[in-house]
Amino acid sequence: MTKIDIDPQKIEEILNRGVHEVYTKEELREKLLSGKQLHLKLGTDVTGPLLHLGHSVVHRKLRDFQELGHKVTLIIGDFTTLVGDHSDKVDVRTESSTEQIKKDEQEYKQQFFKTVLEEQTEIRHNSEWLKDLDFNDVINLAKQFTISQLLEREAFMIRYKAQKPIGLDEFLYPLMQGYDSVALKCDVEFGGTDQTFNLLAGRKLMPVFGLEPQSAMVMKLLTGSDGRPMGKSLKNYIPVSDNPNDIFGKIMSTVDEVMFDYFELVTRIPMTEVLEMKQAIEEDGENPMKFKKILAKDIVTFYHGPKKAVEAEKEFEKTVQNKEVTKANTIEVSTHGKMPVLEFLKQAGVSKSNSHIKEVVKQGGVEVDRKKVTDFTQVIDFKEGSVIKFGKRAYYRIK
């Protein structure tokens, strides 16, 4: 029998940190304080899995619950994925897609368990129960929802108003996801704000089957490096599988404005400390860089341990901050002599595109021995031992 931690302070932290909304907080608090082991649910499709820090917000919340002793069921939406293909033929099912799902699932798990504790997680596939539902069952689920309720869902309403087609099958998705909770008798389901409707679908269906409604924990969405929500399509994401140097570097290059959202959502540094840091910047004029390093180091520590985090910090300071050129990150070139900057860079082979080279020079991306050169026609005497920086982190040393 697992011992369940019911420390009220930890529970309050879990109920609030990074949380957008809980349906309902009172109800979930009671469940957490009861000492009963809770059954947590996360559902996911696994097509082309690439988990990034955006996903990790929900996953770390699962981890928090696990650390109190609760158990997670990860539901692989293999049923949803199989029927997800909008072809114009019915009954066409390709074997390859089943294979692809298996492969994707392996990849997904590998990344998922970087954040979530594997030993407290069970994996299930929703085809196990959804394939057994018949037309009559579907109709009875459908009766629980009205067209207006479904259309009022923001994502649908936007498409409806823009006269973009919404398949009737798409309206069946919340039913499926909701029924997953019925089949597994979940206590809490997790998701981001975009999942609110689906989480509440489960909450709505469970009492129809005589079950206690699940609580729904809706997490805030993480902002990407550019200030927009982190997502694969925006290319502003940090994969959880990144190596320490990449995670560190990418965190350091996010805009300052979102730093404290990252602290709240992706670290577990006590919120009191986080607020003190914020104050130090706002009131005492402290350099944000100092705290961003703490952030980056904490995240790398979570994924790669403290040793790698220290190394990543040093590497960052050397290559980026102190602009120290190490052998490891420098390409040796034999080009030298007096010539225009553009000519040198062409011969050094920094890029195949002349216009790209000119652009980088103009934008201040080129340095010769740490001195910026912004005119690509400028003639310079390139000497042995000189270091030429091109773009963000490419170094060329003349041998």
Place this chain on the structure above:
Amino acid sequence: MTKIDIDPQKIEEILNRGVHEVYTKEELREKLLSGKQLHLKLGTDVTGPLLHLGHSVVHRKLRDFQELGHKVTLIIGDFTTLVGDHSDKVDVRTESSTEQIKKDEQEYKQQFFKTVLEEQTEIRHNSEWLKDLDFNDVINLAKQFTISQLLEREAFMIRYKAQKPIGLDEFLYPLMQGYDSVALKCDVEFGGTDQTFNLLAGRKLMPVFGLEPQSAMVMKLLTGSDGRPMGKSLKNYIPVSDNPNDIFGKIMSTVDEVMFDYFELVTRIPMTEVLEMKQAIEEDGENPMKFKKILAKDIVTFYHGPKKAVEAEKEFEKTVQNKEVTKANTIEVSTHGKMPVLEFLKQAGVSKSNSHIKEVVKQGGVEVDRKKVTDFTQVIDFKEGSVIKFGKRAYYRIK
């Protein structure tokens, strides 16, 4: 092997008489001319069946096709009916409803075969195939329709705009009905204008399953005695199970304006003759009553044979038209003497409600020996042998 009649003139009549729209007329004409025996489909729910002349419009059209040699499948929507109950519990299925469906089905058939030829009709239940569809099948059917297409359906849009709830299950109904056509490989489906969307759903789904799309024959709706579409809820209907006198009487009491719609939709009197009658009224000032009798007699003849039709006409002429009071339709009362009309009627027991009696008198519904009395305070000497008419067809004779 049934011999199929391909007389082009009969086919043109079938394609046009009482027809609102055919999808498509060219396609169906080709099928009818091919000499192949066509498989006609009519789907129906059988809850509380009471077939009236409004339904008979479609049924007579089926009969027309049968008379050319084609065969009908009547689909009893037992699956639809079973799931039709909007309760707040899933999986609750009462045995009684199955029993009720059986009973209703017997009643339905009895009335249905008053119009349609039983020997050329097969009866099927859509539970036979719909109960075998699983969630995946439902999703694949659902993919063929968009939310907009379903919402654009007039009946749904009206409710949506009025913010009246539409259950998601209701959006699944056209899929069921459409799949019935797939399961039975129908050639033509029939319905009234309110069924257009459902008929086209079958037409849309069949090619997805590699079948030739069914033709859809949409019939005009029959107007009731009061000029509104005939329907049970409006209480303006004429049941096909009515006795000859009632059918005759109710046809005679419909408003003149709809008489020729009845000729077109509910009789098979040649349209040339129908148009001549119309002309005779409009141009030669003929009395519509004369033609309405032809209409009533024709409909009674169809349901009860020519002998009963002649009797019904005579009965109508006696009791209503000639106001002849027969022993059979008269109640004997012993009240007599000088008294106000109201007093007499009260004593004769024509109604328990004084205000109702006053109302009938004021509206000219009371006659004493064929003389109208419109003042209920008028004092009359009620004598033995007098006949007092109250309302439309109640007669009282003083003994």
